[in-house]
Amino acid sequence: MEKEFLTVRSLSKLLDMSEQTTYRLARENVIPGRVKIGKSVRFNKAIVVEWLQNGGGK
Template sequence: MTDEILTIREVAIFLKVTERTIYRLAAEGQIPSFKVGGSWRFQRTDLLQWMRDQSPEQFDRRPDGGNGE
């Protein structure tokens, strides 16, 4: 399921950081997230796009580096 909703713990494991880091990023609006009943939730597809946006060259799989040459 690509639109899977994740908890802070699941995102921390996914990104290999502490739960505290994820909470801080969410509270500061630095990572795509939303609240449900006071608890942070994250959509997996939003996180994947956020990761691509953070470092586009790292996620570009084209051999030409994405510049079309």
């Protein structure tokens, strides 16, 4: 099964926050599943969904 990855833009929309805030929270390890692919940052969708289902760091 192939892993799905979210862009910062799509994750920001999902979390209803700015891309800048998403980047900051990812750097601070608040949002899990961050992966560097070349120069791009992506998020493992399965890890993010599980994190949200478990309260999203609240």
